[in-house]
Structures are given as structure tokens and as C-alpha cells.
Amino acid sequence: MLVGVPKEIKNHEYRVGLTPEAVREYCAAGHQVIVETNAGQGISKTDDDYRAGGATIVDSAEEVFARADMIVKVKEPQPNEWVQLREGQILFTYLHLAPDPDQAKGLMDAGVSAVAYETVTGPGGGLPLLAPMSEVAGRLSIEAGAMALRAHNGGRGTLMGGVPGVLPAKVVVLGGGVVGTQAARMAVGLGASVEIFDKSLPRLRQLDEMFQGRAVTRYSTAGTIEQALSGADVVIGAVLIPGASAPHLVPREDLKLMKNRAVLVDVAIDQGGCFETSKPTTHEDPTYEVDGIIHYCVANMPGAVPLTSSYALNNATLPYGLALAERGIAACEEDPHLLPGLNVHQGKIVNAAVAESLGF
Ligand SMILES: NC(=O)C1=CN([C@@H]2O[C@H](COP(=O)(O)OP(=O)(O)OC[C@H]3O[C@@H](n4cnc5c(N)ncnc54)[C@H](O)[C@@H]3O)[C@@H](O)[C@H]2O)C=CC1
Numbered sequence: 001m002l003v004g005v006p007k008e009i010k011n012h013e014y015r016v017g018l019t020p021e022a023v024r025e026y027c028a029a030g031h032q033v034i035v036e037t038n039a040g041q042g043i044s045k046t047d048d049d050y051r052a053g054g055a056t057i058v059d060s061a062e063e064v065f066a067r068a069d070m071i072v073k074v075k076e077p078q079p080n081e082w083v084q085l086r087e088g089q090i091l092f093t094y095l096h097l098a099p100d101p102d103q104a105k106g107l108m109d110a111g112v113s114a115v116a117y118e119t120v121t122g123p124g125g126g127l128p129l130l131a132p133m134s135e136v137a138g139r140l141s142i143e144a145g146a147m148a149l150r151a152h153n154g155g156r157g158t159l160m161g162g163v164p165g166v167l168p169a170k171v172v173v174l175g176g177g178v179v180g181t182q183a184a185r186m187a188v189g190l191g192a193s194v195e196i197f198d199k200s201l202p203r204l205r206q207l208d209e210m211f212q213g214r215a216v217t218r219y220s221t222a223g224t225i226e227q228a229l230s231g232a233d234v235v236i237g238a239v240l241i242p243g244a245s246a247p248h249l250v251p252r253e254d255l256k257l258m259k260n261r262a263v264l265v266d267v268a269i270d271q272g273g274c275f276e277t278s279k280p281t282t283h284e285d286p287t288y289e290v291d292g293i294i295h296y297c298v299a300n301m302p303g304a305v306p307l308t309s310s311y312a313l314n315n316a317t318l319p320y321g322l323a324l325a326e327r328g329i330a331a332c333e334e335d336p337h338l339l340p341g342l343n344v345h346q347g348k349i350v351n352a353a354v355a356e357s358l359g360f
């Protein structure tokens with residue numbers, strides 16, 4: 001198969017769909033890979049590094065989209081990319097279609113077969129192609145929250161770990177999955193006081209074991225979340241219902257329960273966000289304020305640490321990408337875990353949770 005890698009074009013997105021090492025694996029398996037010139041610039045990989053892996057470098061994204069049988073990307077295609085996709089072509093990337101009907105329509109109109117990283121499932125449960133970026137974003141969320149708490153950034157001016165004689169910040173984590181666990185680990189490491197909320201009792205039990213009292217767990221209801229908001233300096237939004245738009249766990253009226261200039265970091269923004277007042281922001285202008293509360297809602301957080309993120313992503317996507325390159329879209333029919341990844345095919349949304357969430 002001819003596999004194509006365009007340079008990412010989303011705001012401050014420096015990751016790349018395939019690393020030179022991954023290109024080498026595709027080529028060793030008998031595939032050809034074309035890479036847009038400078039696609040690896042954000043991870044300090046040159047065109048020569050890609051050539052050494054076996055790739056052919058082409059001058060434009062247009063050429064990649066026109067020639068490749070499968071496009072491997074990181075972020076959802078942007079409007080000028082939708083129109084270059086075509087029937088019979090495979091797109092393998094993050095899509096997050098549930099809160100994005102315009103993109104869904106663009107991909108349906110293009111006729112492309114689009115496999116979304118975030119809805120591929122794992123043999124032991126979980127979302128193996130979302131997990132590595134959730135690890136990155138979870139860890140980054142505490143750095144983002146700590147930065148936003150600083151006075152010159154509009155925040156309350158609380159230091160995460162406090163100092164002897166002064167209380168640490170209180171961090172409330174909504175959702176104790178991959179993002180939430182990594183966020184809690186970083187917050188605990190900085191010495192913050194940490195509460196983790198989830199709806200799954202088995203998950204809360206695992207977290208209780210894991211943190212050994214350094215973070216406390218709470219069952220997630222509207223009432224318990226309201227109680228936690230009043231003391232919070234930073235709230236991390238990390239819930240997920242796979243394929244669906246995130247539930248709004250904090251309505252606007254609850255912002256008044258919070259301390260002035262506290263911070264909300266909505267990692268779940270790519271699924272629409274779990275705070276009513278969230279709207280996607282970019283690395284260029286990551287925060288805004290509503291009712292005295294600072295909101296950080298960057299939808300491609302791992303793009304800020306592209307070296308770590310591109311390698312972590314490729315480690316997870318490589319076997320699935322190779323299967324698609326080998327067997328085409330039939331690989332989805334043959335693998336019950338890759339099948340839920342197929343979101344768009346022959347002009348239709350074919351993942352039930354995504355279709356339902358879009359109202360299609
Ligand atoms: N903004 C960004 O750059 C990035 C965003 N993400 C997003 O972060 C979100 C979380 O991802 P993961 O941690 O991998 O998901 P996950 O599936 O590992 O964890 C989600 C957790 O939320 C819990 N949950 C569901 N409903 C809940 C409720 N009402 N209250 C409390 N907990 C609830 C689930 O039980 C589960 O433990 C996703 O939307 C994902 O797309 C992930 C990576 C990067």
C-alpha cells in the first residue's frame with residue numbers, strides 16, 4: 001500500500017503521524033511511504049531522517065492526499081484537508097467526531113473510510129490508541145493548572161504544594177481513567193491535596209489502592225461535585241464516555257460556588273468538554289475567564305510536547321496501521337477491536353455511539 005504522511009496544520013500542532021522509525025517498519029513490511037517535506041520538523045527529524053527510514057519526500061500536502069491509499073495523521077483533518085480526501089482512501093488519525101458535526105459531514109461527503117484512534121478498543125478493555133496521549137495530557141494538565149494559577153496569568157496565586165505553614169492547593173480530578181490518574185500522580189508529586197471522582201466503584205477501588213491515601217476518592221454525583229468545587233483551586237475535567245460527547249458535570253451556575261480566580265482545565269474538551277462554560281482554545285491563547293474562573297481548554301495538549309507525544313503515539317498506532325496497510329479496510333472486519341475505530345465508511349457514520357451522539 002502507498003501510505004502518506006502530511007505535515008500537521010492545526011494551531012501549534014508539532015506532532016507527526018509517523019516517526020522515521022515507524023516509516024522503516026512500514027517499508028520493511030513491503031509498503032511505500034510518502035512524507036510531506038518538513039513533516040517531522042516539530043520533532044527535529046529532517047527529510048533525510050525520513051529518507052533513511054525508506055520514505056520518499058514530496059513537496060506538498062496536496063501530493064500526499066492525491067497519491068496515498070492511506071493517510072496517517074495525528075489531529076482531525078481541517079476543512080481544507082476534508083476536501084482532498086476521497087472514496088477508497090483510508091484516513092487513520094484522531095477524529096473526535098461526536099461534538100463536531102461539520103467535520104462528520106465533511107468526511108461523509110468525501111466518501112473516505114476514516115478510522116479514529118480514540119474509538120479503537122483493546123483486548124483487555126480500554127482505548128489503546130487514546131491512552132498514550134491521555135497519559136501525556138493528564139500529566140500536562142497539572143502543569144497547565146499550575147501556570148494558570150499564577151497571578152500574572154490571572155489565577156488565584158496559589159502554589160501547588162504550598163510551603164511549610166501554608167496549605168497546598170486543592171486539586172479536584174473529575175474522571176479517574178488514564179488522564180485523571182496521571183493528573184493525580186503529578187498533583188500528588190507536587191504536594192497538592194487531591195480528590196479523584198469517578199462513577200465506577202471498581203475504578204475507585206483501584207485508585208484507592210494505588211494512591212495509598214495520598215489522594216482520596218469520591219463517587220461522582222452532582223452533589224459530591226458541588227461540595228468539592230467550593231474548596232478547589234484547580235479542577236481537571238477528565239471524564240469520557242467512549243464515542244459520546246462529554247457530560248456537563250459543572251453547569252455555569254456552579255461557578256459561583258468556586259473561589260474567585262480558581263482554574264478549570266478541561267482535558268475532555270475534544271469530546272465537547274465537561275464544564276458547561278468550556279470552549280476549545282489553542283496553545284497560542286490557551287485560557288479565558290468566565291464569572292471569575294479561569295478556563296484552560298486546549299484540544300491538542302500533547303502537541304506541546306511533540307517529541308514525547310509522537311513517539312508515544314507511534315508506539316501504540318504502529319501495529320494497527322500496519323494491519324490497515326496490509327489488508328486495507330478489511331482489517332476492521334477481521335479485528336473486533338479495530339472495527340469500532342471505523343467511524344466513517346461509504347458516506348455514513350458507522351460507529352453507533354458516534355452516530356447517536358451526532359443525532360444521525
Ligand atoms: N485535550 C487533549 O489534548 C486531550 C484530551 N483527551 C481526552 O481526555 C478525556 C479522558 O480520556 P481518558 O482518561 O483516556 O478516558 P478513560 O476512559 O481512561 O477515563 C474516563 C473516566 O471517566 C469516568 N467517568 C465517566 N463518566 C463520569 C462521571 N459522570 N463522573 C466521573 N467520572 C466519570 C469513567 O468511569 C472513566 O474512568 C477524553 O475525552 C480524551 O479524548 C485525551 C488526550 C488529549
Ligand SMILES: CC(=O)C(=O)O
Pocket residue numbers: 075094096118130133134270299300301302303
Ligand atoms: C487525543 C487528542 O485529541 C490529542 O492527542 O490531541
Ligand SMILES: [Mg+2]
Pocket residue numbers: 096270299300301
Ligand atoms: Mg484532542
